[in-house]
Amino acid sequence: MGMSTKPPSGMRDFLPNELAKRRYVISTIQKIYEKYGFVPIETPSIENLSTLMGKYGDEGDQLLFRILHRRDKLARALESETITEKDLGDLGLRYDLTVPLARVVANNTDLPKFFKRYQIQPVWRADRPGKGRFREFLQCDVDITGTKSLVAEAEVCSAVSEVLLTLGFKNFSIHVNHRQLLKALIKAAGISLDNEATTLVAVDKLDKIGMDGVKKELVERGIEEEQMRKLIELIQRPENSDELTELERLKSALAGSEEANLAIDELKKLCKLLDESPVAGRYSIDATLARGLGYYTGPIFEIRSSDFGGSLGGGGRYDGLIGMFKGSEIPAVGFSIGFERLVLILEEKGLFGSISSGPDVMLCHFSDVEEASVIKAATSMRIGGVKVEIFPETPKIGKQISYAESVGAKYVAILGANEVETQSVSLKNLETGEQQTVKYADVASIVLK
Amino acid sequence: MGMSTKPPSGMRDFLPNELAKRRYVISTIQKIYEKYGFVPIETPSIENLSTLMGKYGDEGDQLLFRILHRRDKLARALESETITEKDLGDLGLRYDLTVPLARVVANNTDLPKFFKRYQIQPVWRADRPGKGRFREFLQCDVDITGTKSLVAEAEVCSAVSEVLLTLGFKNFSIHVNHRQLLKALIKAAGISLDNEATTLVAVDKLDKIGMDGVKKELVERGIEEEQMRKLIELIQRPENSDELTELERLKSALAGSEEANLAIDELKKLCKLLDESPVAGRYSIDATLARGLGYYTGPIFEIRSSDFGGSLGGGGRYDGLIGMFKGSEIPAVGFSIGFERLVLILEEKGLFGSISSGPDVMLCHFSDVEEASVIKAATSMRIGGVKVEIFPETPKIGKQISYAESVGAKYVAILGANEVETQSVSLKNLETGEQQTVKYADVASIVLK
Numbered sequence: 001m002g003m004s005t006k007p008p009s010g011m012r013d014f015l016p017n018e019l020a021k022r023r024y025v026i027s028t029i030q031k032i033y034e035k036y037g038f039v040p041i042e043t044p045s046i047e048n049l050s051t052l053m054g055k056y057g058d059e060g061d062q063l064l065f066r067i068l069h070r071r072d073k074l075a076r077a078l079e080s081e082t083i084t085e086k087d088l089g090d091l092g093l094r095y096d097l098t099v100p101l102a103r104v105v106a107n108n109t110d111l112p113k114f115f116k117r118y119q120i121q122p123v124w125r126a127d128r129p130g131k132g133r134f135r136e137f138l139q140c141d142v143d144i145t146g147t148k149s150l151v152a153e154a155e156v157c158s159a160v161s162e163v164l165l166t167l168g169f170k171n172f173s174i175h176v177n178h179r180q181l182l183k184a185l186i187k188a189a190g191i192s193l194d195n196e197a198t199t200l201v202a203v204d205k206l207d208k209i210g211m212d213g214v215k216k217e218l219v220e221r222g223i224e225e226e227q228m229r230k231l232i233e234l235i236q237r238p239e240n241s242d243e244l245t246e247l248e249r250l251k252s253a254l255a256g257s258e259e260a261n262l263a264i265d266e267l268k269k270l271c272k273l274l275d276e277s278p279v280a281g282r283y284s285i286d287a288t289l290a291r292g293l294g295y296y297t298g299p300i301f302e303i304r305s306s307d308f309g310g311s312l313g314g315g316g317r318y319d320g321l322i323g324m325f326k327g328s329e330i331p332a333v334g335f336s337i338g339f340e341r342l343v344l345i346l347e348e349k350g351l352f353g354s355i356s357s358g359p360d361v362m363l364c365h366f367s368d369v370e371e372a373s374v375i376k377a378a379t380s381m382r383i384g385g386v387k388v389e390i391f392p393e394t395p396k397i398g399k400q401i402s403y404a405e406s407v408g409a410k411y412v413a414i415l416g417a418n419e420v421e422t423q424s425v426s427l428k429n430l431e432t433g434e435q436q437t438v439k440y441a442d443v444a445s446i447v448l449k
Numbered sequence: 450m451g452m453s454t455k456p457p458s459g460m461r462d463f464l465p466n467e468l469a470k471r472r473y474v475i476s477t478i479q480k481i482y483e484k485y486g487f488v489p490i491e492t493p494s495i496e497n498l499s500t501l502m503g504k505y506g507d508e509g510d511q512l513l514f515r516i517l518h519r520r521d522k523l524a525r526a527l528e529s530e531t532i533t534e535k536d537l538g539d540l541g542l543r544y545d546l547t548v549p550l551a552r553v554v555a556n557n558t559d560l561p562k563f564f565k566r567y568q569i570q571p572v573w574r575a576d577r578p579g580k581g582r583f584r585e586f587l588q589c590d591v592d593i594t595g596t597k598s599l600v601a602e603a604e605v606c607s608a609v610s611e612v613l614l615t616l617g618f619k620n621f622s623i624h625v626n627h628r629q630l631l632k633a634l635i636k637a638a639g640i641s642l643d644n645e646a647t648t649l650v651a652v653d654k655l656d657k658i659g660m661d662g663v664k665k666e667l668v669e670r671g672i673e674e675e676q677m678r679k680l681i682e683l684i685q686r687p688e689n690s691d692e693l694t695e696l697e698r699l700k701s702a703l704a705g706s707e708e709a710n711l712a713i714d715e716l717k718k719l720c721k722l723l724d725e726s727p728v729a730g731r732y733s734i735d736a737t738l739a740r741g742l743g744y745y746t747g748p749i750f751e752i753r754s755s756d757f758g759g760s761l762g763g764g765g766r767y768d769g770l771i772g773m774f775k776g777s778e779i780p781a782v783g784f785s786i787g788f789e790r791l792v793l794i795l796e797e798k799g800l801f802g803s804i805s806s807g808p809d810v811m812l813c814h815f816s817d818v819e820e821a822s823v824i825k826a827a828t829s830m831r832i833g834g835v836k837v838e839i840f841p842e843t844p845k846i847g848k849q850i851s852y853a854e855s856v857g858a859k860y861v862a863i864l865g866a867n868e869v870e871t872q873s874v875s876l877k878n879l880e881t882g883e884q885q886t887v888k889y890a891d892v893a894s895i896v897l898k
Contacts, residue, residue, distance in 0.1 A: 093516075387485075
C-alpha cells in the first residue's frame, strides 16, 4: 500500500527478546540505585520550551524536538507576515533528565531536604543517527539535591560503579576533574575567560578527535597558538603518576590561584571518600576532562572503558541550575548512565546469558475438543501461576508442538477428549522429551518447580 | 526568575510515593499478562504522520501532537507562499498502541504466527484536560494477531478481568457487542450505511450524555426521527433478560439478515468460552455499545464499573488494520486497560495499602567521624543488600534522626568514633524504638529479616 512500516529515522521498535535484555539491565540499575537510597520520579515527555531553552548550549537548543501549535494558535501563527520557529510552538520533548529534575525540585517545596532521586526515562535529540546514537534513547540518572557535601559526589559515583560491576563490566574507570580547576587552567594558559566556553567545547572532544584534533580545533576557535600549547601542557597528565601526585603537580602549576587550591582540595577529599567505596581503584584524576554541558560548577565525571571508545556515562556538580527555576540556589550533583551503549556492549560481549520470553506451557488441543474446555483447562492452570499460551486453532498436533518449540515454550500440554473427561493434560517437557498425564490443578507443581 | 516550574497543561510529574503506586499496578498487569502468554514490545514515542493519520477518525487526527521540522526543512517550508500544517512536519507523537502494533507486525515477518503482545507505554492526545483525562497517559494493551479464533477474544477479556480482580475491583462488567451486529441494526432501523459512522459516534456517547442525549445527537447528525426511534428500540435491552435471551431477541428482530446471524452466532460462542474463564458472570451483551474507533470489524468490548461512571478500558477485533500496512490481511483482536482511571479509583477507594519508598537504614554520624569512614560503613552494609541512605551533613544527631523518620526510613544507624573503631553502628528500629550495637556486616541479617 506504499505506507512505510519502519519506525522513524533514529528510533527503534523493541521486540520481546531484545526488550527482555533491556528490562534486565533496567531492573539491575533500579535495584542498585535503590540500595543507595535513591527513590524514583517520572516527569512528562513534553516540557515547556521555556524550561528547556538555554540550558544545553546553542547546539543543544538546535537538537530539541519542538511540538507544533494546533488549531487556533497555529492558524494565528500562520496569519502573520513573517513566521519564525518561535511562533510555531511553545512545547518540546525532554532533552535530558537533569533540567526536568531541577524544575521538579523548584516546583515542590515539600520534597526531602536531601532529595536522592533516580529517573529512568527516554529523552529525545534530533541528532544525526549513527551506531549507538539514537534520536530516542533511555537515560538512567541519579542525583542528590540539597547538599554541598562531597559525600554526595561519592555516592553517585559509587552507585554507578556498582551498576557496571554487577552487569559484568571490569575494565572501566571514572575520570574525575573539576570545573573550577579547569577555569584556573584556562586562565593560567593566558586564555581570556570570555573564551572559556569555546575552549571547553574543544577540549571536550579529546576522546573523539584526539589531542592533535583538539589542538587544531582550539586554534580554529580563536585560541592563540602559544596559549593553546600552554593549556595542553598544563592539562596533560605525566605517565605513571598516581592520583595524589597528579593533584600535587596541578597544585604547583597553579600556585597562587585561590580557586585552583579550593578545587584541588575538594578533589583530594573526594579521592579519600572514593577509596572506601566500590569506586576504589577505578577512578583517575584527568585534567583533560571537560564535559560538554554548560551547567556544571564543581567536580565532573565521565566513565571510560577500554571495552568501548567513548563515554559510558558522566555527571557532575551543578549548584546553579535549580536556582534558575527557583530563584534561591539549591546545590546538586548527579550522574547519568549511557544506557544504550551499555546494552550494546553487553550484547557484543555476550554478557546477557539466556533470557527467554516463551510461555511455561503451550496448550495444544485436538479438533474434537470444545474450545470452552480448552479455556477451562487454561484457567485452571493459570490459577496455579503457570504462564499458559493457548494454541488458538487446530491444525495437526505435530504442527502445534513445532510452533510451541519455535516460540520457546518449556512444555506442551495436549488436550484430547479423554483428557477433558479426567480434567487432565498430557504434559510434555520440550527439553527432556519426558511426558506424563497430569491433572489441570497439578500442572503448576511440575512446571514451576 | 519568572520561569514556570509547572509541567505543561494536562501533563504530570510523578513523585516517589505516587510512582510507587503506579509501579505496583504496572507490575500486577505485567505479571498477569505474562501468565496469559503475552510477551512485551515497545515502540518509539514518535511515529511518521503517515502511520498515524486516517486511523482514528477526523477527531483523532486533530488530537495528534505534531513535531515541527528543523533547520533546512523548516526554512524551506517557511519560504513558500502559503504554508499549511502539512508543510511543517511529518512526525507525530504516538496516539495509541494499536496502530504501532499493526505497523510492527507488518514490518517484522519473522514474528510468531500468533503474536500475543502486551505493551505498556504512554500515549499523547491534545485533548482538553479534565479530571482523569490527561494529555500524556499510560496505556496497557494486550493483542493477539494472526487468528480469527474466538479463543483470542476470550483470552484478552480473561487477562483484563484477572487484572481487575487482582487489583481488588469487584463491581465491573465487560459489555460485549459486535460491529457487524451494529451494522445490521443500523440497516434494520432504515438508516443509510453512509450514515453508519456518524450514527456510531452518537451512540458511543451513551454513557456520557444518556439516552436522551443520544436521541438528540442522532437527530442533529441528520438521522430522521422515525429511524432514530426504531434504532433506539432495537438496541435497548429489556430488563431482567439473560445473555442468551438478549441474543435471541436480537436474532428475531433481525431475522433474515445474514450478517446479523453470523455476528450473533459468534457472540453465542464467545459467551460459552467466557463462561469457563475468569470473565464468567462478569460480562453482558449490550447492543448499545459502539466504541468510537473506526477500525473495529467484529466483537467489541468495554469495561464498565459501578464504582466509576464511564469506561475502564475496551477493545475489540480489527481484522483490517494490519492489512493497511502490510497489503495482505492479518486478523487481530485486542484490549486496552484505562490505566489512569484504574489508579484514580484505587486511590479513592484506599485499595493501595501501604507502599513505602523510604530506605531500610539512614546512616547518621557525629561530626568527629571522618566521612571516609561513613562511606566505608555504608559500602559494607550495602554488600549485604541493605538500602542505605547516608545523611550527608552533620547537624545534631536528633535532627538527623527526625529527618530519617520524615522520609520513612525503617532504621537509623548511628556512627560515632567508638563505633568506627569496632566497625559497628548503633542500630535503632524507628518503629519499635529497640536499639542495639551491630557490626557493619551483620546489619543486613537484622534489617532484611
